[in-house]
Amino acid sequence: MLRRKATDQLKYWVEHKDKKCLVVQGARQTGKTYIIERFAEDNYEEVVEINFKEMPSAKTIFEGDLTVDNMVMALRFRFPEIKIIPGKTLIFLDEIQECEEAITALKFWAVDNRYDVIVSGSLLGIDYKRASSYPVGYVDYQRMYGLDFEEFLWGIGITEEMIDSLKACFDKKQPVPTAINDQMFSYYRQYIATGGMPEVVQKYLDTKDYREVDTIQRSLLQGYLYDIAHYANAEEKVKAEKCYLTLGKQLLDKENHKFQYKEIEKGARAQKYYNSIDWLLRADMVHLSRIVTDIRYDLDDYARNDFFRAYTTDLSLLVAMKDFSLKQHIVENTLEGNTKGGIYECAVADALHKKGYTLYFYKNETTKKELDVIIQKDGQVIPIEVKGGKANANSIKSVLKKYDDITCAYKFIDGNVGVSDNGLVTLPLYMAAFV
Known part of the structure; x- marks a missing residue:
């Protein structure tokens, strides 16, 4: 159990x-x-x-x-x-x-x-x-929600004491011992490839066979499509399905992860498809991250409803939208380009959503500054950047320089814990589960 x-x-x-x-x-x-x-x-x-x-x-x-x-x-x-x-x-x-x-x-x-x-x-x-x-x-x-990474660790037998030691590193902003950090990344990649749907996780625990995992994931995806066909009204059935199935492309194939209606069909506009996105949202099939025009509390006052990113409510469903080789690349850590950045952004967004945070993001076309995720915690705005490797976080550094009231920011990387003088905290990607 x-x-x-x-x-x-x-x-x-x-x-x-x-x-x-x-x-x-x-x-x-x-x-x-x-x-x-x-x-x-x-x-x-x-x-x-x-x-x-x-x-x-x-x-x-x-x-x-x-x-x-x-x-x-x-x-x-x-x-x-x-x-x-x-x-x-x-x-x-x-x-x-x-x-x-x-x-x-x-x-x-x-x-x-x-x-x-x-x-x-x-x-x-x-x-x-x-x-x-x-x-x-x-x-x-x-x-x-589906299982988060901490619940996945429980499932594979990681002790509460071990997880508490990782949380202590997060709280104290101390590096994780290298061997442990490497092993946690291995577990994290297994989690991303598997996702958090209980039936999928149980199949992985029982078999350690990603082919079996893939079969269950695709069956669940078909079940979601059945729900669209069964519960959406006649006008929305086809449109909602098209919107949902385009998420794999929107999030993993493009550098810009803003939801773009043109990816559904040539010449598509929000007027035709926005109600379908709203249906998917109310059906708990997607969750949204809205763009903000300023990075100040309360972020909701600066959020736009017409400019957003749409994520699946569990990683199991997202990876099922792509072919089996995606799992192999995730587990073996051989992802490159837009897919690598996209899958880790989705994983961090998934972790924060499952912890109950409302998600926002920021993009300035003039200055080219962009923040992958922004959340609010205890009345404070926390900007977040997600890096598949160990790249610089120039956008987040400029935000910390401009906004005196922002005292904490996170950069999630394929690396270890670190702290800069300006309040930027670098964290391993898997520690999104502890925010």
Whole structure:
């Protein structure tokens, strides 16, 4: 069983919830159902689980009066073998987007507060069905992603003590011993080639065979395309698929990683495709990094919605858009040119996104200054550059010189930890997981 940080977040919710249900959101196949099921087995005497895709007839439980007593009675008739005991029972409603009245009912479960209720779904942001009354104020939210690099290290058997020693190097800005740093880069390249989707990681752990890994990755990619075909409206189906499948080219084949509609088809414009990008965003199939016109807090005030980079929500899906040889080059560290810079930029963006950061970037066509990623942490703006090798970070140095209020900046490289006098911290690429 893969150890996931989401388990600790579920425990925190149980201990701190205040008359609220929990909605676990996230892209498909990130492990939501598995983690909730394992958590339920370990923490509750009784579990009632309904997957509305597997059991569509269970929607009748939520017809008529949505009082908790009525719903519990219906559940007891449906599942006579389960003792539904107040305070000791978890109600788990999976794929809840398939039952709009079950969404409405969350308010009443929360107010009653005799039973813990956790719900999950893969496309909860898609408004193809609207609950008659969405339970605003009666639910907490938890977002699940694929495995991050730290979770991958747990999976391959790296101890907590070893990871803590790496975090200490990050915190103290001290170099990592060379042999350890080299080994961590080897693990990191394995992680990038594998990605963070649990099924893919488990296949890698079981077989160490990248052909097997590739098969699972491509199957997941096809599943995502199926979701577009199944859930997008008729007008968006083809356009959303074209936008999604162009990400491999947008991010790995070009020096400029700004999303360009002309890469979808000749003469394409935002007017035709922007709604498709928005659909992919709401479906948790992409996340965006928006350009900012200035590098000041609050970055959102300077962000443009029409100029962005679009990333897949997991590296598994990105590498599946290219041929198998990409994995070999990643693992053997033989990448060159735009592909090398692109894959490491995507890996750093993936790490920061999974830690919950909103991503921005900066590009000035006049001065040719560019910052790959910018984040905000504790009210401070942190500029970031990503280098596949050990190149200079001229753009970030000029920013530190110009902006007195920016006191920290990161340059991620294929190298070790270092600190300059102007506040620029050089870090190994894999340490994006610790920011």
